[in-house]
Amino acid sequence: DGDLYRMYYRAWKITVEAKGANVHIPQVIGYAESTDGSHWRRPELGLHEFNGTKANNIVFATEVVGGITLSPGNEAVFRDTSPNCAAAARYKTLRTGLHAGELAFQSPDGIHWTPMSLTPVIVDSTRNAFDSQECAFWDTLHGEYRAYWRFYDPAQGGRSIRTATSKDFLHWENRADLS
Numbered sequence: 001d002g003d004l005y006r007m008y009y010r011a012w013k014i015t016v017e018a019k020g021a022n023v024h025i026p027q028v029i030g031y032a033e034s035t036d037g038s039h040w041r042r043p044e045l046g047l048h049e050f051n052g053t054k055a056n057n058i059v060f061a062t063e064v065v066g067g068i069t070l071s072p073g074n075e076a077v078f079r080d081t082s083p084n085c086a087a088a089a090r091y092k093t094l095r096t097g098l099h100a101g102e103l104a105f106q107s108p109d110g111i112h113w114t115p116m117s118l119t120p121v122i123v124d125s126t127r128n129a130f131d132s133q134e135c136a137f138w139d140t141l142h143g144e145y146r147a148y149w150r151f152y153d154p155a156q157g158g159r160s161i162r163t164a165t166s167k168d169f170l171h172w173e174n175r176a177d178l179s
Helices: none
Strands: 005-017 020-034 058-060 063-065 068-070 091-097 101-107 135-139 144-153 158-166 172-177
Touching: 005 058, 091 135
Parallel strands: none
Antiparallel strands: 005 020, 020 058, 063 068, 068 091, 091 101, 135 144, 144 158, 158 172
């Protein structure tokens, strides 16, 4: 992003005991930045409390938006290069609403996020859809947004990938299965 590299990563607390590892949910999304891609710093963002303090680099945590619980861990943030992108929406991501669908979020700086809609913009009828990283981006070749997500189809007996396109990041069409 210009002279700055941005990294968004999944983080959670793991304790190791005699019986093995124990992952503690909820997960969060941390943010780090670098000017050379090798040396990273984790700025204190002051956005979400963890262990009694907001002095951390957490950019996404579990929260409720429009009555939907958003569980972090699957966000894939991108810098929107659409020629029609507003400055307030320079960064975008899809956030997973457990068993509800994907909500669209925007940010002017990649750190402070607001929902673009209080309802899911992509909904999938399969119960276990959206259980991995959902990728969305501005497709410069076709002049539209494109999204990919994983879903489980019991009729097919396994997982597969779906895609869709959008002109505004809110209304998705041309859904297709890639399996």
